[in-house]
Amino acid sequence: MNQTDTFHYPPELFELLVETIPILNRSKKSVILFFRGAGIADKLLKDLSDKLDSNKDSINKYEIARTILTRINEKTDAYIRERRELLKRVVEFESFTNCWETDQYKAKGLVAEIRNIVNVKDTFTRMKQEKENAQAKHSEDYNKKVAEIKKRTEQIELTKKDFYGLFSITNPQERGKKLEGVLNSLFSIYGILVREAFARKGDNGEGIIEQIDGVIEIDNQIYLVEMKWKKDKIGSEDIFAHLGRIYHRTSAQGIFISASGFSDSGIIASKEALVNKAILVLTDLEEFINILENEKDLTQYFKAKIRKAIIDKEPYSKP
CATH class of the missing domain: 3.40.1350.10 (Trna Endonuclease; Chain: A, domain 1)
Incomplete structure (x- = not known):
């Protein structure tokens, strides 16, 4: 996944963000503040904020997230920085205590899945940087080690997602x-x-x-x-x-x-x-x-x- 693809959300990542961001925030206002904190301009948020002020039941958290994400995802070049920052805020999300208690495990699973898709797991990122800078980055042994770490990281993230998913199974x-x-x-x-x-x-x-x-x-x-x-x-x-x-x-x-x-x-x-x-x-x-x-x-x-x-x-x- 190249840098352009990473920050122009493909359909799978787009839908995951639509599902995840509302769960990370308890209220509709908090969802808007989450986007604002990622640098999304007020001109993209104002009509939604005004709509909430006039009638808080006129729109739900998921509609807010989908509308804003659609707006910043339509223009590939104009909102690269905003898409990058928003994605960074989601994958670095660590304190799930702000979520509703019943949503905390689901939120962890969704964030773990997004991390896996965009390939930002800290351990693998450090290994990639080391690969680019180290003199021996082209050696067969080194490439094999990086591949093993990448595979292990992906396995752990997938297992995390499956583990947290257990808590939503009633059978x-x-x-x-x-x-x-x-x-x-x-x-x-x-x-x-x-x-x-x-x-x-x-x-x-x-x-x-x-x-x-x-x-x-x-x-x-x-x-x-x-x-x-x-x-x-x-x-x-x-x-x-x-x-x-x-x-x-x-x-x-x-x-x-x-x-x-x-x-x-x-x-x-x-x-x-x-x-x-x-x-x-x-x-x-x-x-x-x-x-x-x-x-x-x-x-x-x-x-x-x-x-x-x-x-x-x-x-x-x-x-």
Whole structure:
């Protein structure tokens, strides 16, 4: 995507901006102020502002955004600076607390998708600049490294979008299945060996006798992964069920991922398992949000949690 294309919004990017900017701003006036802050001239905003003043119900946030974006996108040369600044404000948007609470995860997902389209992820941008300035920028190894970083950045952004999209899914089965896919993708990105969900059948034709959400390998140690998206916190019953799978496998350990946290009984059950040399690390989805938002290394994060479980007997730590 060359510079001209980047700042003359193509249809896909244009529609994403129309959907995103209203969500980033709570009120109609705030939408206009957002455009004004990006340097959009008052002559392009005045009629809309006057319309709101005379009848605030005469137009909605999305119509305001579409009208202004259409105006600055029609003249390719006249509004390059404004389009560039507006795009910069969207992709650098970090504080989503100004959004309505119900829109915050959706807003994060949309901004992540826009970042991916315009290729402005900070890490890749720095690598591109380094490529242009470094003496070895034409070497095969260097180009390969840049390509790997670009691919990894795109994978992380796509996984972010899919992760935040989970919170808008109301069907439990669909949400649970997609949660498995998102987390397996995240593990793979950070080099954690993954075996996706599998079912074990009985030897005598009993059909499926055991279902496991996934298996990962960290430091040559196998961990059976269980994921639950429940309304209530995970208690001892679910913990003991997963421990049963661990006890039936030599040298296996476990990880339990919950969307709703863990009750005291669940945490106690995990601590008691340590007495039997079984490590069961407890993790909630808030930790994955923290990892994604702060660009932490997932592998190192889990290694720290595992050390905390072994040394301090704290299976539910947040390093």
